[in-house]
Amino acid sequence: GxxxxxxxxxxxxxxxxxxxxxxxxxxxxxxxxxxxxxxxxxxxxxxxxxxxxxxxxxxxxxxxxxxxxxxxxxxxxxxxxxxxxxxxxxxxxxxxxxxxxxxxxxxxxxxxxxxxNGGRALTGNNRDSWNVPLEPDLGGVEPDWNFLNQDENAAKREAVERLSANSAAIVKFAARGAGKKGMPPVMAALSDPNASSSDAVLVSVDAVLRVVCLDLLGESNANDEGYTDLAAGIGKGGKEHLENVVQSVAYLRDRIGVPRDMRLPAARQLRAHLNVGIGHLLAAIDAMD
Incomplete structure (x- = not known):
C-alpha cells in the first residue's frame, strides 16, 4: 500500500x-x-x-x-x-x-x-516508446547488462536469430493483435492463451518482421525508403488493414519477455526497431486521412 x-x-x-x-x-x-x-x-x-x-x-x-x-x-x-x-x-x-x-x-x-514501459500503450498507437538510438541504462532507470560484454551489433544479431528461428509461429502469434480475444479472459494483462490470430494480416506482418531484421543487421535496403516502400505496399490493403498490422506488430513488441525470448540487450533492440516499423505504418495511416 x-x-x-x-x-x-x-x-x-x-x-x-x-x-x-x-x-x-x-x-x-x-x-x-x-x-x-x-x-x-x-x-x-x-x-x-x-x-x-x-x-x-x-x-x-x-x-x-x-x-x-x-x-x-x-x-x-x-x-x-x-x-x-x-x-x-x-x-x-x-x-x-x-x-x-x-x-x-x-x-x-x-x-x-x-x-x-517506454511510454508505450497496449493499443500500439504510442509513437514514443523504445526509441532508436537507445539511451544507456534506460536513461538511468535500469542498469544495462554490460556484464555480457556484448556490443550493440551482437545484441541486434541475437534479436534477429531469436526472431528468425521460429518465424512462422511468431508471425502467427503477432497476428493475435488483429484477431479475437480469448474466452474466458485471464487476469494477466499481456496474456491471452485462448486468443485467435487474424489470417488476413499474416503476410503483411511477416513482411514487416523481415524488414525489421534487415534493419537490425544494417542492410541498406532497410533504410527509411525501404520502410516507406513496405508501408506503401501494405497500405494497398486499405487503412483498416494497415491499422490491423500495427496492432499485430505492437502486440508482439509488448510481449517480448526476458529471458524467455532473449536477453535484455537484444530485447531492447528488437522492441525499439519494431517501433521504427510501426512508426512508418502509422505515417502511412496519417497520409490516408
Missing part, C-alpha cells in the same frame, strides 16, 4: 541486508563463494529492484545507500547460472501483478513506470 511505515520498514530491512553484506569477507553473503543463501535472496531482490521502482518510485539499483547490495548484484551477474535466469524490469513488472493479486501504484512511481 501507500503506508509510509511500510516504506520505512522495508528500508530498515534492506539496511540490515546491506550490513550483512558489508560484514561478509567476500562479495556474497557467506564470503567469497556463492551459496544457497545468495540464490534464496536473488529472486526476491531482483524483483524488488524492478517492482519497487515501477510501482513506488524506490530505486534500489544503483543506490548510494546500499553499495554492498549493488556489489552483490554485480557478483551474481558474473555467474552464468544466474544470468541464464535473469529477467528485466519490464517483464517483472507485468508478470508480478497477476501473481500477487495486484500491485498498488503511487505517484512517485509514475515516471519510472513510464520509462520502463
Amino acid at each position: 501507500n503506508n509510509p511505515n511500510s516504506r520505512k520498514g522495508f528500508e530498515e530491512a534492506l539496511t540490515e541486508v546491506e550490513q550483512e553484506l558489508v560484514s561478509s569477507p567476500g562479495d556474497y553473503f557467506l564470503g567469497s563463494d556463492v551459496s544457497i543463501v545468495d540464490f534464496m535472496f536473488m529472486p526476491f531482490l531482483e524483483r524488488m529492484a524492478a517492482s519497487l521502482l515501477y510501482f513506488k518510485g524506490f530505486q534500489m539499483r544503483p543506490n548510494p545507500q546500499y553499495p554492498a547490495v549493488e556489489k552483490w548484484f554485480a557478483a551474481m551477474e558474473r555467474l552464468d547460472s544466474y544470468v541464464l535466469t535473469k529477467s528485466d524490469y519490464y517483464t517483472h513488472c507485468w508478470d508480478l501483478p497477476p501473481q500477487l493479486g495486484g500491485c498498488i501504484s503511487t505517484p512517485e512511481g509514475a515516471p519510472y513506470e513510464n520509462a520502463i
Whole structure:
C-alpha cells in the first residue's frame, strides 16, 4: 500500500541486508563463494529492484545507500547460472501483478513506470516508446547488462536469430493483435492463451518482421525508403488493414519477455526497431486521412 511505515520498514530491512553484506569477507553473503543463501535472496531482490521502482518510485539499483547490495548484484551477474535466469524490469513488472493479486501504484512511481514501459500503450498507437538510438541504462532507470560484454551489433544479431528461428509461429502469434480475444479472459494483462490470430494480416506482418531484421543487421535496403516502400505496399490493403498490422506488430513488441525470448540487450533492440516499423505504418495511416 501507500503506508509510509511500510516504506520505512522495508528500508530498515534492506539496511540490515546491506550490513550483512558489508560484514561478509567476500562479495556474497557467506564470503567469497556463492551459496544457497545468495540464490534464496536473488529472486526476491531482483524483483524488488524492478517492482519497487515501477510501482513506488524506490530505486534500489544503483543506490548510494546500499553499495554492498549493488556489489552483490554485480557478483551474481558474473555467474552464468544466474544470468541464464535473469529477467528485466519490464517483464517483472507485468508478470508480478497477476501473481500477487495486484500491485498498488503511487505517484512517485509514475515516471519510472513510464520509462520502463517506454511510454508505450497496449493499443500500439504510442509513437514514443523504445526509441532508436537507445539511451544507456534506460536513461538511468535500469542498469544495462554490460556484464555480457556484448556490443550493440551482437545484441541486434541475437534479436534477429531469436526472431528468425521460429518465424512462422511468431508471425502467427503477432497476428493475435488483429484477431479475437480469448474466452474466458485471464487476469494477466499481456496474456491471452485462448486468443485467435487474424489470417488476413499474416503476410503483411511477416513482411514487416523481415524488414525489421534487415534493419537490425544494417542492410541498406532497410533504410527509411525501404520502410516507406513496405508501408506503401501494405497500405494497398486499405487503412483498416494497415491499422490491423500495427496492432499485430505492437502486440508482439509488448510481449517480448526476458529471458524467455532473449536477453535484455537484444530485447531492447528488437522492441525499439519494431517501433521504427510501426512508426512508418502509422505515417502511412496519417497520409490516408
